[in-house]
Amino acid sequence: MAVTVSTWLEQAKKQLSAVDDAIVAEWLLSHYCQKPRAFFRNYPEIPLTKALLVQLDAAMQQLTTGMPLAYIIGYQDFWDMRLVVSPDTLIPRSDTEAVIDAVLNLYPQQTTSRFVDLGTGSGAIAIALSRELPHAHITATDCCAKALAIATANAVKWQRAPIELRQTSWLTGFAPQSMDCIVSNPPYIDADDAHLPALAHEPHHALVSDDNGLADIKTIIAQAETVLTQDGWLLLEHGYNQGEAVRALFGANWRAIKTQRDLAGHERVTMACNGK
CATH class of the missing domain: 1.10.8 (Helicase, Ruva Protein; domain 3)
Structure with missing residues (x-):
């Protein structure tokens, strides 16, 4: 039958x-x-x-x-795109769209500013920004060559502003004052977090960070202070309960520190402007 x-x-x-x-x-x-x-x-x-x-x-x-659906079918919808994903990249989630919304609240569509997306993975943030800010100069980095290959394939299909892809760790190799805006969805999950087993199929290095999940965020903030131009912005995605901790990590050389919530109402993206 x-x-x-x-x-x-x-x-x-x-x-x-x-x-x-x-x-x-x-x-x-x-x-x-x-x-x-x-x-x-x-x-x-x-x-x-x-x-x-x-x-x-x-x-x-x-x-x-427990294999995520996105890895089985090989793609995930994000922003206005259908992105290729693999176990070498995180699966883009709707929470991360809050990063793009925050950038668009800071910069006009015609901006020619220089942006960099750190730890780009599938390229989700960088490519979405290229579609919304077609005159911008956009760079995307990742330490994983396999992830960059996925990001490259996605960029070829979806980018509007051309994206430069670099294999490097965070801002290593970037010249002082060479970027106007830095964005990142870095690892921010503590190794003992109860939610981690549910993410077992996603790349561990892109999820977990030392120091209660804040080690990589600390590194990015320290490096960004030099790489950003005066009045440049740093925007960091983080866990729903990390907003207060991330705001506290910005020192005296940062101003206009604030946090944007995601669609669920959780604190999701903390940003700050470089310069007293």
């Missing part, structure tokens, strides 16, 4: 356990059938081929081990 769309979806939802399983199962079906999710709601009795069922079953096995 043929397995139909509705039968497979019902079985898939039973096999999984999270609140969003219905959507995850639909996304798998949409990806492997190359049809929009609405199609299956309108045609639930369409039979699935044996070859397709083999693909779907293999994907379901990966999901049950």
